[in-house]
Amino acid sequence: MALPMASSPAHHHDGLLPRMLAPDAHANAAPLLALRDFTVAFRGESGPVPVVRGIDLTLASGEALGIVGESGCGKSVTWLAALRLLGRGAVTSGEVLLSGQDITRLSERELAGIRGGRIGLIFQDPTSSLNPVQRIGTQLGEVLRLHRGLRGKAARTEALRLLDRVGIADAARRLGQYPHEFSGGMNQRVMIALALAGEPDVLVADEPTTALDATIQAQILDLIRDIRRETGMGLVLISHDIGVVADLCDRVAVMYAGRVVETAATQDLLTRPRHPYTRGLLAALPTLDGPRVRLTPIPGTVPSPDAMPPGCAFAPRCPIAIETCGGEIPPLVLAAQDQRAACLRLGETATQPGMPLSTLAASAFAEAGA
Amino acid sequence: MSPLLSVDDLARQYPVAMSGGQRRLLHAVDGVSFTLAAGRTLGIVGESGCGKSTAAKLVLGLLPATRGAIAFEGEPVTATRDRAWRALRRRMQMVHQDPLAALDRRLPVGEQVVEPLTIHGLEAGQDARQQKALALFEAVGLRPDLFQRYPHELSGGQRQRVVLARALVLGPSLLVCDEPISALDVSVAAQVINLLQDLQARFGMAYLFISHDLKVVRQIADEVAVMYLGRIVEQGPPEALFHAPTHPYTEALVSAVPTPLRGTRERIILQSDPPNPVERPGGCAFHPRCPRAIARCREETPALRQVADGRLAACHLVPSMAAPVPVAA
Structure with missing residues (x-):
């Protein structure tokens, strides 16, 4: 998006600022969150090793954006680095x-006010983000004092309202308990309550349900959906599971x-993927529905x-x-309306009308996957 | 013909110290029966704590059972770790979730595939054993030049292939796979799933395939058993179970699978967590979470019995088949 907002340096606190932050301009102009040519490299023995190599992404106010990819693709690192959580x-x-x-x-001080405030965060393993020696009530109290x-x-x-909102029964008693007294699903609810305590504009959720059982995962996805419907909070959902993201x-x-x-x-990506990698990922997934066909793996690693x-x-x-x-x-170029792909062979991946996705994705990989 | 593996009323309990000093029994596996024919795949699905991994360890004789009997190739399996057990173990092998933990980090992977042959005194001579191991490398799709590499030098998918080669080098008739692809990325998982199917077609061993992932189990299993709190609640062919589940727990489990392109309208959200296995609810263990429970479900434990289309279900709400028929998997 070539919007004037995005290119004008917002840290110049000049006369433009109040107008730019007016609610109506806010909705139409600057996206809620945007990454511009963002890169991350880790210091290595022989110089920095780039792991995120130039990302441009925008999240509109209230939008839910899913980030999918396999381990090492940089999906988590991007957001952790963006919030300066990697040291x-x-x-x-x-x-x-x-x-x-x-x-x-x-x-650092200003950013700390944003993390847990306008930007809420939840991770895969709630117990590692919760303080094991502090009562849940103390931890919630700290966020409420700092950010509110x-x-x-x-x-x-x-x-009490927050615990109740995330579906934790008997909230008054629960406030006095420690994380080890909660199940994995309940701890993830506590994490969500902690994130909500800062009344975030956007929640960054990194594999929030990966460690949970299927029925508990369904509960948590349902809870996040409900909260978004209520608050209009934006969501960045990082996951290896296209199913969770599509949800x-x-x-x-x-x-x-x-x-x-x-x-x-989401629907376009799933029904007419244009990048050969996206097509490969979809063809490699086993399904519960439809006929049982041999999977088409992506060769190599x-x-x-x-x-x-x-x-x-x-x-x-x-x-x-x-x-x-x-x-x-x-x-990354326009491949179709509102669809961008980084591929020199987009002419080869244009959808032929009437061709079902499974055939399409599978045929693209038939030779290589054999 | 007698099945390759037959498990009858298998149970395993653990004494657990509760807060307040009292001791209680945790019923990890509580009366599980099934059979597995040679060359077939039985999938066991369920959430953490349902007893699926304990069941696998019992089958292999890695844990003594509290009750029940296991017969493998006509021989009783006991967890005695004696000569008879070792002879049986040659014919039943295991593949775990984490290949790095299953491999010895200090040994080249090729040697680790040779090692079982040496231990069991098979294939006379180092050269013959090496040839056999290389043949298995080829079968699982590993390049021979990886033979001298160490586990940390291989990718996750390659390591799982090494684990498979090592399990298969003894020519087992049963492979117990406990979440064998859960640690792998999507594109690599598909490679390993296909490989498992190819290896079964080529060598003819049976799989006891344990997984939390319904989609993977549907892909690979001929028959599926769904476990909840130590018991099988439904069992049948994957297409029947996953497309038309009869037990309310299977139904919730299937509807909980996030699937691209399927709406979320019909999703069943179960309330609360699974109960602590130490405090297993009376009657049907699923009744406190069951959206359809009736009074009888709190009183009476439903037996696993044959229902309309021949599958097995343990639920009072599912009508029985008119005349009970003997069951074979």
């Missing part, structure tokens, strides 16, 4: 714009080897960050790669 080992460049303001330029200025009775009333998200970005290779509305192939990183595994694919990194 000194990670070097970043590019912009992270929150309502137009580049938060990479904020002081609530103390005493007002904080307790709000903490909650309006739009999906597929990552491979540190880049976004395709982004589209994900490249290691310190041995990235030149050009398109997927080319060595791609069934339709040609020589030029190894020569240049394809830019």
Whole structure:
């Protein structure tokens, strides 16, 4: 999106600012959250190793964006680095714009006010994010004091409301308990309550249900959906499971080897994927519905960050790669309306009318997968 | 013909110290029966704590059973770790979720495939054993040049292939797989699922395939058993079970699977967590979470019995088949 907002440096506190933050301009102009040419590299023995290699993503206010990809694709690292949660080992460049303001330029103190405030965070393993020696009530109280200025009775009333909201029964007694007294699903509910305590504009959820059992996962996905419906909170859902992402998200970005290779509305991505990697992922998934057919795997494995192939990183595994694919990194270009893909061979992946997805995806991989 | 594996009323209890000093019994597996024919695949699905992994360990004789009997190739399986057990174990092998934990980090992977042959005194001579191991490398799709590599030098998918080669080198007739692809990425998981199917077609061993992932089990199993709190609540062919579940728990489990392109309208959200196995509810153990429970469900434990289309279900609400027929998997 080539909006004037995005390109104008928002950290210049000049006369433009009040107008830019007016509610109506807010909705139409700056996206709620945007990454601009964002990169992350980890310090290595022989120089920095790039793991996120130039990401551009936008999240509109109230939108749910899913980020999918396999391990090592950079899907989690992107967001952890954007919120400066990776420590000194990670070097970043590019912009992270929150309502137009580049938060990479904020002081640690200012950023701490945003994390847990306007941007809520939940992770795969709630127990590692909760303090094991503090009562749930104390932990909720701290967030309410820091981000909302609530103390005493007002904080307790709000903490009770939050626990109740995330479906924890007997909230008054639960406030006095420790994380080990809760099940995994209940701890994830506590994490969500903690994130909600800061009244976030956007929740960044990194594999929030991966460690949970199927029936509990369904409860948590349902809870996040309900809360979004109530509050209009935006969502960035990071997951390896396209099913989970499709369940909650309006739009999906597929990552491979540190880049976004395709982004589209969820239905479009699932029914007419254009990037060969997206098509490969979908063909490799077993399903519960439809006929039971042999899976079509993607041959080979994900490249290691310190041995990235030149050009398109997927080319060595791609069934339709040609020589030029190894020569240049394809830019993310418009492949269809509201659908972008980073592939030089988009002409080969245009949907033929009437061809079912399974045939399409499978035929693209038939030779290579055999 | 007698089945390859037959499990009858298998149970395993653990004494557990509760807060307040009292001791209670945890019924990890509580009266499980099934049979598995040679060359077939039985999938066991269920959530954590349902007893599926304990059942696997009991079948292999890695844990002594509290009650019940296991017969494998006509011989009783006991957890005695004696000569008879070792002879049986040669014919029943195991594949775990985490291949890195299953492999010895200090040994080249090729040697680890040779090792079982040495231990069991099979294939005379180092050369013959090496040849056999290399043949298995080829069968699981590993390049021979990886033979001298160490586990950490291989990818997750390659390591799981090594584990498979090591399990298969002894020519087992049963492979117990406990979440064998859960740690693998989607694109690699599909490779390993296909490989498991190819290996079964080529070598003819049976699989006892344990997984929390219904989609994977549907892909690979001929028959599926759904476990809840130590018992099988429904069992039948995957297409029947997953497309038209009869037990309310199977129904909830199937509807909980997030599937691309399927609406979420019809999803059944179960209330609360599964109960602590130490405090197993009376009657049907599922009744406190069951959206359809009636008074009888609190009083009386439903038996696993044959229902309309020949599958098995343990639910008072599912009508029985008119005349009970003997069951074979």
